[in-house]
Amino acid sequence: MSISxxxxxxxxxxxxxxxxxDESIVSRCRAIxxxxxxxxxxxxxxxxxxxxxxxxxxxxxPREAEREAFGLxxxxxxxxxxxxxxxxxxxxxxxxxxxxxxxxxxxxVDELVAAHAGREYRVFFLGFLPGFAYCGMLDPRIVxxxxxxxRERVLAGAVAVAxxxxxxxxxxxxxxxxxxxxxxxxMFDPAxxxxxxxxxxxxxxxxxx
Amino acid sequence: xxxxxxxxxxxxxxxxxxxxxxxxxxxxxGPADPFAFAAANALVGNDPDAAAIExxxxxxTFRCDDRRVIAVTGRDVALRLRDRIAGxxxxxxxxxxxVRIVAGERSRFGYLAVSGGITTDTVLGSRATYLPARLGxxxxxxxxxxxxxxxxxxxxxxxxLVAPEYQDEQVRAITGPHAERFTEEALAVxxxxxxxxxxxxxRMATRLGGPDVVARQGxxxTCGVLAGAVQVPxxxAPIVLLADHQATGGYPVIxxxxxxxxxxxxxxxxxxxxxxVRVARxxxxxxxxxxxxxxxxxx
Numbered sequence: 001m002s003i004s005x006x007x008x009x010x011x012x013x014x015x016x017x018x019x020x021x022d023e024s025i026v027s028r029c030r031a032i033x034x035x036x037x038x039x040x041x042x043x044x045x046x047x048x049x050x051x052x053x054x055x056x057x058x059x060x061x062p063r064e065a066e067r068e069a070f071g072l073x074x075x076x077x078x079x080x081x082x083x084x085x086x087x088x089x090x091x092x093x094x095x096x097x098x099x100x101x102x103x104x105x106x107x108x109v110d111e112l113v114a115a116h117a118g119r120e121y122r123v124f125f126l127g128f129l130p131g132f133a134y135c136g137m138l139d140p141r142i143v144x145x146x147x148x149x150x151r152e153r154v155l156a157g158a159v160a161v162a163x164x165x166x167x168x169x170x171x172x173x174x175x176x177x178x179x180x181x182x183x184x185x186x187m188f189d190p191a192x193x194x195x196x197x198x199x200x201x202x203x204x205x206x207x208x209x
Numbered sequence: 210x211x212x213x214x215x216x217x218x219x220x221x222x223x224x225x226x227x228x229x230x231x232x233x234x235x236x237x238x239g240p241a242d243p244f245a246f247a248a249a250n251a252l253v254g255n256d257p258d259a260a261a262i263e264x265x266x267x268x269x270t271f272r273c274d275d276r277r278v279i280a281v282t283g284r285d286v287a288l289r290l291r292d293r294i295a296g297x298x299x300x301x302x303x304x305x306x307x308v309r310i311v312a313g314e315r316s317r318f319g320y321l322a323v324s325g326g327i328t329t330d331t332v333l334g335s336r337a338t339y340l341p342a343r344l345g346x347x348x349x350x351x352x353x354x355x356x357x358x359x360x361x362x363x364x365x366x367x368x369x370l371v372a373p374e375y376q377d378e379q380v381r382a383i384t385g386p387h388a389e390r391f392t393e394e395a396l397a398v399x400x401x402x403x404x405x406x407x408x409x410x411x412r413m414a415t416r417l418g419g420p421d422v423v424a425r426q427g428x429x430x431t432c433g434v435l436a437g438a439v440q441v442p443x444x445x446a447p448i449v450l451l452a453d454h455q456a457t458g459g460y461p462v463i464x465x466x467x468x469x470x471x472x473x474x475x476x477x478x479x480x481x482x483x484x485x486v487r488v489a490r491x492x493x494x495x496x497x498x499x500x501x502x503x504x505x506x507x508x
Binding site: 196 | 228229230231232234235236332333339341342343385386431432433434437438455456458462467493494497501
């Protein structure tokens, strides 16, 4: 698989591996991020098919950082670094976009709910907001493009779908995903030992209430 | 203790940033103007990791229980104790002496460092305040914050650092990492135009108006981002990410502001112009090295 390493300012690099959503690529990105952080160079942010690697250019020459990033990306193989957990998310399917999403998918509301709740998803990575986990993949029958006009305010706990993925909003925030339900679970709590409820690599399941 | 008498429009404790929780989706936060923040710490003899106070608006007034060396930095800021003292200068404040930070018309983010540093409890490994997730909170009149042991003597007072040219509308950027998502024409528009800072700009981003910069494809597969990244949403109006940016983003990044110039972007006021000039990475690293040298010279 082709690996590219690009400059991201003078204090970071962007490693890209392909350009599609694929579970094995996601976990390989995670392995690259782990290896970079373990080497003590700085923080890393893995996503679908890319990893941002931060470093201090006054300590590590950027060209040296590039060589290291490239070598480490070639060596990194997709292994689960933490045992996968399965987390259940009790969900009331009562979101404002539920009916419209069912309609655009050519499903009844019950069929849509069954399709969403009847599947195990993988947590790809966290981003956007503290504790916001990008999870997938949705049943391909669910057609849910992002809203053209994002809502100014989505409530914390909203269960949402967009472009083959699903997530729970951890905070009240603006948002462009389609809202199909809500959960009472607290997705992010700084007082917890591990503040984010979900971590990359977890398996999750929505349980209809 | 430092006792806050008046807390301006918004004042928050910040350290360099919370970089250990990016993978949980937590923005780094930290100072909007990292250079001014680092300079304030350097002036009073603190470690770069020490926490200071970021101040927006006025009036901000405080006193310390014991004598301290203090400094205020940022754009268009000064101190008033016995006399008015210019910003970017280490000052000796007597125990219990009331100090006011004077924010001028062009002030946006000010930084107050106190020798010993602010030593409030860390949250998730950092003292950086991130208000949307309630990591820390805005300071209020009557707050008393612990400060560390003072390690420098009062003879430090009078040392100065040179403020950046905050009036200068041109900032340096390294193109990419998604430059190929833009046509040569779009890149040329980006590098030759004058943009205006939008009133919606905040600690999350400096949002710009001006000519549209159109990407070949509106969205990318979501990827990690950092402060200084210039995102171009499908509307074409560039956004420069700042301290409170989301850990990941879905818009192509046409260029990245060099770290040395990031604070000058954050300090631009609504309506002020901003232009980008392309530099090579070596120049960006050299600029950081110059910063470090300036701090070492007053250590």
